[in-house]
Amino acid sequence: MNGGLVVIRAGVQSTVQDLGRRQAAQWGVPQAGAADPLSLALANLLLGNAPDAAAVEVTLGGAQFRFVAATDFALAGADCAAHLDGKPLLPYSRQRAQAGQLLQLSPPAHGARTYLALLGGIDVPLVLGSRSTLLAAQLGGVAGRALQAGDVLHAKANSTIGLPSLAIVPPSWRPVLRLMRGPQWGNLSTEAQSRLQKQTWQVSHQSDRMGLKLLGDKLQMAIPIEMASQAVFFGTMQLPPSGLPILLLADAQTTGGYPIVGQLIQADLWRAGQYRANDQIQFQIVDADKAVLALRAQQNWLRKIQRIVCSSI
Structure with missing residues (x-):
């Protein structure tokens, strides 16, 4: 029998996510997928799954799941002080559950989203x-829809043998997100360009999986512009008429008519998905060369982790 679990309590919001519909924008369908793609990939990697296998994204913890069969599972992302039948579990770890055991995820002290992966996805x-x-x-x-109490989720693979427990060191956290200049960066006043980088921004309570709405001193356009809609992506920074930036996340629309003043580098997308209301963010402008180097370093780190995990399976 393949492993699986039943939702006892879904918490604030729990959904099934993979790495999203990357080819669907041509039909006007948002990408969706994990708000923290790195943590989803790590949870899958711990089990030997494909990086884009589907897992449960738990937002702000407070969730409970009961395993319906013996199951290998992994946790990554925000540390929810996970317990299995009362036994504490390490974050970023691979574990074995028996039928009937209860997994509890508490609200995290830091971060917003935790990923629960099962063998095979x-x-x-x-x-x-x-x-x-x-x-x-x-x-x-x-x-x-979001998961509800009573939902049953099945794993795609049979885990009758069981994998040994394993934990990895979490990726390093930094409260600064690296941003490349967007096509309308030059329309910002010099003061606004400086303020965007030097100011500490606060995440609004109105933020969700579509985007982070930021609070702070307003940014002004030196050159007013009326625009037709243009393509936007996970990590695009838009500047609406309010002067307060919006950093788009995984569920963002495919086009938008606001000026685009920046684009988050790919290596930092996962960090954006871990911010929650009242958190503070700073931005650092980098060029494309630094963005490529950061992504290459992240990919090399993932390959190193993958080699360690593969040697344990």
């Missing part, structure tokens, strides 16, 4: 090439 239907949940369109995952 979670078995929900593919929709437009992905198993991820797009809540705004009621698409993918479990009936296109």
Whole structure:
């Protein structure tokens, strides 16, 4: 029997996510997928899964799951002080559960999202090439909605033998997000360009999986501009008429009409997905060469972790 679990308590918001519908923008369908793609990939990597296998994204903890069969599982992302039948578990670890055991995830002290992966990934239907949940369109995952108490999730692989427990060192956290200049960067006043980088921004309570709304001193455009809609992506920074930036996340629309003043580098997308209301953010402008070097360093680190994990399986 393949492993699986039943949702006892779904917490603030829990959804099934993979790495999203990367080819669906041509149809106007948002990418969706994990708000922290690095942590999802790490949870899968710990089990020997493909990096884009579907897992449960738990936002702000407070969730409980009961295993319906003996199951290998892994946790990554925000540390929710996880307990299995009362036994504390390390974050970023691979564990073995027996049928009937209860996994409890408390609200994290830091970070917003925790990823729970099962061996082989979670078995929900593919929709437009992905198993991820797009809540705004009621698409993918479990009936296109957030998980509810009583939902049963099955693993795609049988884990009758069981893997040894294993934990890895979490990726390093820094409160500064690296941003490349966007196509309308030059329309900002010199003062606004400086303020964007020097100011400490606060995450608004109105933030969600679509984007982080930022609070601080308003940014002014030196050159007013009226724009047609243009393509936007996970990590795009838009500047609406309010003068307060919005940093788009995984569920963002595919096009937008606000000026684009920046684009988060790919290596820092995962950090953006871990911010929550009232957290503070600073931005550092970098060029494309530094963005490529940062992504290459992250990919090399992932390959190193993968070699360690493969040697333990």
